[in-house]
Amino acid sequence: MLASWQMREGFLRSGRMATRRGVWVVALALGLAAGASAGEEFEGKLTFEVVSKQAGAQPVAMDYTVKKGLVRMDTKVAGMSNYTIIDPAHKKMSMVMPAQKMVMEMAIGSVEPPAPATAPEIVKTDKTERVTFNVVDATTLTLVKEGEAAGAGAKTYEGQQYAVKVGDRNSEQWIAKDLTLLAGFVETFKAMAQGPNAAWMKRVEWPGFPYRMVTKDAEGNVLSEMTLVAIDTKSPDDTLFTVPDDYKKMTMPQAPPAMPKE
Incomplete structure (x- = not known):
């Protein structure tokens, strides 16, 4: 008992x-x-890695599997x-x-979520980057991280940075407009938004897929980073x-x- x-x-x-x-x-x-x-x-699976800068925090791996x-x-x-x-x-x-x-x-x-109390300031910056995924097989791509080498046939996409400020909250949204195989997941990804910024993040129309989000405090210190690290389009x-x-x-x-x- x-x-x-x-x-x-x-x-x-x-x-x-x-x-x-x-x-x-x-x-x-x-x-x-x-x-x-x-x-x-x-239909398939996306894998994200969430890294928090808080003391003692450990990386979190998140798989989102979608079907029917x-x-x-x-x-x-x-x-x-x-x-x-x-x-x-x-x-x-x-x-x-x-x-x-x-x-x-x-x-x-x-x-x-309720309408945001503070209207967001969204600025398209002049920062861009190339984000590359290795082709593991016919359905799987994995992110080439810093310091890693891209394999034969790797796919590279153009990333554009958007700076966002809501009250004393800051974030960077990195958008890949040519990552077209994830077009159907954009609304789903936007819906992951949580916390006080959830309302505007659900409503904003990004011009592509947000593959990385960096959150910062009022002083600009990085609090956490969420990154797409793998794509699998195989039917689950x-x-x-x-x-x-x-x-x-x-x-x-x-x-x-x-x-x-x-």
Whole structure:
């Protein structure tokens, strides 16, 4: 009995952390639905690396797998991994914790953030760069990082920097307008926006795919960086969007309608 209670409390603590992230995962899924309705549905997997400059923070790997209107987000940090499955058509989100063999199910509704209190200042700078991906196979591209050599047949795209300021928050958005194979994922990526800047980021019309976002404080110090590191256009297996039958299920309240403030 005690073990069961401890397991439940541990799951709920994990669930509360997952819920915070889950709110913007819901937005991502609904953004995907909007892109799909426009006839630009993306199918495959994108891998991002998130690096925080906060003391003690470890890099986070995030996989976004998309198929037939379903979205799966895998989060890997410090050797631990969890994943979330979003089903917009059935307004359902499942946060899965394999180590505990548990799944937390939650109904989802509208997560449209409120209009921004401060209008953003968006400036196209004179900074450009070349971003290169190695061709691993017929469906997979991986980012050539600084200091690495590009392989034969590598694909290079033009990146344009946009400087954004909202109140005392600053960021850099790097946009690749010729990364056309991800055209259907642009709305989905925009929907990943979280925190106080979520509203304007969801509404701005970028002229291409934002492959890197750098957030800064008021003094210009880098706080975090999110970078696209791999693209896989292979059709995902349907089983990736299912939960094992033997996992213990718990039901949580509906996800809140507003984006969380960081």
